[in-house]
Amino acid sequence: MIIGGSLIIVCLMLLLGVSVYVAFGAVLIFIALVGDQSITGYLPTGATGIRSLVLLAIPLFMIAGGIMEKGRIAAPLVALAEMFIGHIKGGLNAASVLACGVFGSISGSANATLTCIGGIMMPHLKKANYPKGQSAALIVSASPLGLLIPPSSSHILYGWVAQQHVLKCFLSTVIPAIILITLLIITNQFMLRKYDDIQLTARPDPFMPALLGQGRLAGPALMMPIIILGGIYGGIMTPTEAAGIAVCYAIPVAIYFYRGLTWKTLAQTIQNSGVTIGVVMVMIFMVLIVSDNLISQGAPQLAKDMVYSVSDNPVIILLMINVVMILIGMLMDDISGLLLATPILLPIAQSVGVDPIHFAAIIGVNLGMANITPPTAPLLYLGAQICDTPVSKMLWPTLVFIVFAWLPTLMLTTFIPELALWLPDLLLSR
16 A cells, blocks of 8 residues: 555656655655654665765766856867768767767766757757757757766666666666667658758868867867776776766866856856755655665565566566656656666566666666656757757657667667676676
């Protein structure tokens, strides 16, 4: 009764548009009343769970992402990609996808990636007569690359909740991200065939001097993922330390090199990031307590029994797990969905032989896709504002990208474990 009532309450409240942490707070009140528990007992559970050095990386990466978003760090990356492929039909779209991948690898945030790349690319795409709705949908569909390409806040949380090596979790989604980038670009090229009035960007002549000049301008931005990921995988720093280095590196680059920020606007940017961090940490606090209560009520075993009552075929079980994760991701953000789904669904996945690192890739792709899947689709509605495009014009192209890019990536990731496990096995002995 407690488990069923909790799930019903959280789903109804989220469908009504209530904030995630408020919805989970209502669940905690319900559990306290029905289960005859003391609300004061929740505080030690949440405080103990959230008091982790690993979690410190999340607010630090958020601050770094906010600085990069406001500090014009993405603009030279976009210009560099445009220089290579802007003269090809669909090249600006492809540059948008690649820029989302590169910026996502720096910020680790889908929202920051969408806000920054969408704001930079859409004026160029409109000027070149690219279809507005399709272009906006493509940027929205590519923005979750910030959740797949390391470093990723979601994978930090997954590694913490599932007690897995965070670096291995980072690496698990690199190949799926490359597959997704490729499929998004190919799908977009097919969709552009009927548009004949697209204006192409002239390639600079001579090319090499222009390339070298743009490369020098983009160099400090490109160095950021190299420093962060090189430090992490080189064993020089932990993800938390790397997040701190990212903030320290981003500040002088944004202020003195790209001049997108001043010390005054930096303070405002950090303040804005602090508001977001506060919301996220409160949300993590609430979801942790709910998750702990559901586990104590036997939710993982109940979910496992329900799944096996339908089928004991591993393929069917994995498909059911994917459907549940998509539904969870459609109702809530990736962090809340991950914290709720991991302790319940991971034991089921392991019962059919899924490695926890493989499951990190499955849940990463699932929650990334769910963030652009209607009817909730938080990134889709944010993209409509950033790209100044009605949702109605973006809806059909987004569904096409989901069907021909995201879903194939999800199926390949789910049923070919090597896509998630090869890099962790290669670079980090298991």
